[in-house]
Amino acid sequence: MSSQSAVPSTASDRRRWIALAIVMTAAFMDLVDVTIVNIAIPSIEKDLGASFGAIQWITAGYALAFAAGLITGGRLGDIYGRKRLFLIGITGFTLASALCGFAANEEMLVASRLLQGAAAAMMVPQVLAIIHVTFPAHERGKVFGMFGAIIGLGAVSGPLLGALLTQWNLFGLEWRPIFLINLPVGIAGLILGRKFISESRAPEALRLDLVGVALVTLGLLMLIYPLTRGRELGWPLWGHLCMAGSLVVFAAFVAYEKHKTRKDGSPLVELSLFKVKSFAAGIAVQLTFGIACGIFFLVWTLYMQIGLGWSPLRAGLTGVPFSIAVSTAAGMSVQKLVPRFGRKVLQAGAVTMAAGLLLYIWEAGRYGTGIHSWQMALPLVVMGVGMGLIVAPLTDAVLSDVPREHSGSASGLINTTMQMGNALGLGLVSVVFFGSIDDRMAPSAVGTVFAEAFQNSLWWVVAVLAVIFAVMFALPARPKQHVEGAETDAVEAAVEPALAH
Numbered sequence: 001m002s003s004q005s006a007v008p009s010t011a012s013d014r015r016r017w018i019a020l021a022i023v024m025t026a027a028f029m030d031l032v033d034v035t036i037v038n039i040a041i042p043s044i045e046k047d048l049g050a051s052f053g054a055i056q057w058i059t060a061g062y063a064l065a066f067a068a069g070l071i072t073g074g075r076l077g078d079i080y081g082r083k084r085l086f087l088i089g090i091t092g093f094t095l096a097s098a099l100c101g102f103a104a105n106e107e108m109l110v111a112s113r114l115l116q117g118a119a120a121a122m123m124v125p126q127v128l129a130i131i132h133v134t135f136p137a138h139e140r141g142k143v144f145g146m147f148g149a150i151i152g153l154g155a156v157s158g159p160l161l162g163a164l165l166t167q168w169n170l171f172g173l174e175w176r177p178i179f180l181i182n183l184p185v186g187i188a189g190l191i192l193g194r195k196f197i198s199e200s201r202a203p204e205a206l207r208l209d210l211v212g213v214a215l216v217t218l219g220l221l222m223l224i225y226p227l228t229r230g231r232e233l234g235w236p237l238w239g240h241l242c243m244a245g246s247l248v249v250f251a252a253f254v255a256y257e258k259h260k261t262r263k264d265g266s267p268l269v270e271l272s273l274f275k276v277k278s279f280a281a282g283i284a285v286q287l288t289f290g291i292a293c294g295i296f297f298l299v300w301t302l303y304m305q306i307g308l309g310w311s312p313l314r315a316g317l318t319g320v321p322f323s324i325a326v327s328t329a330a331g332m333s334v335q336k337l338v339p340r341f342g343r344k345v346l347q348a349g350a351v352t353m354a355a356g357l358l359l360y361i362w363e364a365g366r367y368g369t370g371i372h373s374w375q376m377a378l379p380l381v382v383m384g385v386g387m388g389l390i391v392a393p394l395t396d397a398v399l400s401d402v403p404r405e406h407s408g409s410a411s412g413l414i415n416t417t418m419q420m421g422n423a424l425g426l427g428l429v430s431v432v433f434f435g436s437i438d439d440r441m442a443p444s445a446v447g448t449v450f451a452e453a454f455q456n457s458l459w460w461v462v463a464v465l466a467v468i469f470a471v472m473f474a475l476p477a478r479p480k481q482h483v484e485g486a487e488t489d490a491v492e493a494a495v496e497p498a499l500a501h
Contacts (some may be wrong), residue, residue, distance in 0.1 A: 016134045016196075016198075018196045019130065019193075019196045020134065020135075020143065020146075022189055023126070023127045023193075023197070024127075024150050025188075026086070026089075026090055026123055026127060026189050026193075027124065027127045027150065028150050029093075029186065030093070030120050030123065030124055032158040033097070033158075033178075033179075034062065035158025035159050036158050036161055036162035036165070036178045037059065037162070038301050039159050039163050039166065039312050039316050040162050040165075040175040040312060041058065041059070041302070042301070042306050043174055043312060044109070047175060048103075048105060052232065052430065052434050053229050053232045053430070054107075055298075056228045056426055056427065057110045057228060058109060058113055059113075059298055059426050060224060061117065062116060062120075063117065063294070063419050063422045063426060064114070064220055064221070064224060064419075064423040065113075065114045065115070065116075065117030065118040065120075066117040066120050066124075066419050067121075067416050067420040068121070068216060068220060069118050069122065070124070070125060070412060070415055070416045070419065071268055071412045071413065072208070073089070073121040073123070074125035074129070074412045075208055075209075075268075077125060078129075078201060078202035079202070079207075081199045081200065081201050082199070082200050082201070083126075083193070083197045083198065083200070084199065085122050085123075085125075086123055086130065086193060086197065087190060087193055088122055088123075089119050089120065089121075089122030089124070090119075090123050090193065091119075091186075091190055092116075092118070092119030092122060092123075093116060093119040093123055094183060094186030094187060094190070096112050096113075096115040096119050097116060097182035097183060097186065098179070099115065100112040100116060101173075101179035102176070125412065125415075128147075130197060131143055131147065159316040160316045160320065161181075162312065162316060163312040163315065163316025164313065165178050165181065166312040207266040208266075209257075209260055209266060209268035211256055211260075212253065212256060212257060212260065212269065213268060215249055215256060216253055216269075218249050219249035219250045220246075220423065222245055222246035222249060223424070223427075224423055225242070227424075227427035227430060228427045228430055230430060230431075231430040231431070231435060254271065257269055257271050269409075269413060270409045270410070270413075272406075273402060273406060273410055273413065276401050276402055277401070277474055278398065278476050279398055279399070279402050279410060280474075281398075281471055282394065282399075282475060283413065283414065283417050284471050285394065285468055285471050285472060285475070286394065286398070286414055286421065287417050287418075287424075288464050288467055288468050288471070289390065289418065289421065289464075289468055290419065290421020290422040290423075291422070291424050291428065291464055292425065292464040292468070293421075293422055294422040294426040295425040295428055295429055295433075295457055295460060295461055296357075296425075296457070298426055298433075299429060299432075299433045299453070300319075301315065303364075303451065303454035306446065306450060307369070307447050307449075307450025307451055307454065308450075308451075309447065317373065318373040318377075318380075321381050321384065322384040323384070324384070325382075325387075325388060326385075326388040327388065328385075329349075329384065329385040329386075329387070329388025330388040333349070333388060333393050334392045338393040342478040343476065343477050343478070346389065346390050346397060346475065347472050348386075348389060349386045349387065349390035350465050350469040351469065352389065353382075353386025353387055354386070354462050354466070354469075355386070356380070356381075356383030356384075356385075357462050358462060359382060360376070360379035360458060361455050361459065361462075363375055363376065363379060368448065368451055369447035369448060395411070395414055397475045397476060398414055399411070400475075401476060432456060433454070433456070433457045436452065436456050437450070
């Protein structure tokens with residue numbers, strides 16, 4: 001992305017490194033925030049008396065607002081200035097974090113999480129854009145490498161930090177410090193960002209597609225809301241009509257985007273990208289992969305903390321081998337494996353991840369409620385390796401045949417699709433997990449029932465991975481890396497939602 005502002009001179013060298021630290025801290029804050037919530041969900045459920053539907057919305061609401069706003073946030077930064085949008089985003093994120101931390105009931109928490117997701121959608125797209133215009137080409141490799149390390153650190157530390165803050169019960173606030181911790185970080189980022197980040201915009205005049213934003217958001221809500229609430233409400237007719245109607249809204253969105261392209265050439269989504277076979281297939285992989293992650297991470301937390309009765313800290317520590325395996329395999333796949341074996345690495349990742357899930361299903365059935373953390377380590381490491389082999393090289397594979405002038409639009413669409421899939425997967429939890437749980441069960445049966453529901457959910461994830469494996473045949477056999485820093489973008493786009501919910 002080009003910019004009106006020149007690359008800073010050596011005299012302002014210290015200034016741009018401070019700017020880098022600020023945007024990296026914001027990215028770290030966003031990643032830690034979404035990973036931190038997952039581990040605290042059972043504590044929130046207990047403290048607020050939240051329903052299963054509200055639990056899903058605390059996670060799915062964030063993902064939905066984030067997905068719906070990502071492309072818009074990127075476009076707004078191009079039009080009105082990336083520094084300005086970053087500062088607006090970090091302000092909104094900090095305020096929403098305060099509202100989450102002081103939420104009096106489940107409705108206020110869900111609404112605050114929606115606001116937090118929308119603010120993150122303003123803030124996060126500016127991070128890589130600001131890095132891109134602040135550093136000359138010869139330095140970006142080193143900078144993106146540092147950024148990747150921050151993403152990996154956030155992925156590992158988020159669940160642990162969430163576990164510790166929940167377990168410590170600081171000032172008797174229970175789960176609330178997981179949100180309140182963002183306040184000092186966000187305020188510092190806002191003050192320093194105003195001083196040290198340089199403003200930049202896209203050189204060509206762009207327009208915002210508000211109708212497109214409205215249609216895609218409405219379509220997502222019509223699909224995900226009935227999925228999330230349907231079980232609690234007894235699957236009413238309006239829910240089925242709403243989900244069917246979402247297809248009509250998405251069709252209207254496609255028709256309007258075609259009209260918008262002809263009219264002024266600034267649609268929300270560049271539909272011509274879908275004529276590229278590898279891009280269309282890659283978007284399908286991103287969507288289904290997001291669904292798999294959305295299902296797994298929520299049911300995994302509920303299984304460990306409610307089903308097995310583990311403390312947040314024990315659940316957080318149990319997940320550490322998985323996070324390390326993802327980060328390690330992601331680095332290896334981009335640097336060593338994909339250049340040599342191409343698409344087969346991604347397909348091996350899908351098979352490996354499925355193998356880890358099958359092993360987990362067997363262990364959950366074999367050991368029941370007496371299962372130990374160390375017994376979960378092997379399936380989690382196998383799954384983590386599989387996920388790492390997919391997430392990092394996937395963006396390059398999807399972008400391989402995309403014209404260079406559309407790479408920015410395509411990258412935004414990849415991130416958005418992953419988040420949409422994640423929100424959809426979280427919505428499906430009510431079907432695949434809660435659908436096999438009876439609300440009237442005896443307390444003594446909770447562990448067994450949750451263990452069985454967990455196994456049932458994992459079978460669904462295995463089925464989704466089988467679909468992903470098949471669709472991957474449409475990806476290029478030898479993906480070529482042609483987007484600068486794409487491996488970091490990929491880890492950010494896929495590891496974040498994967499480890500977040």
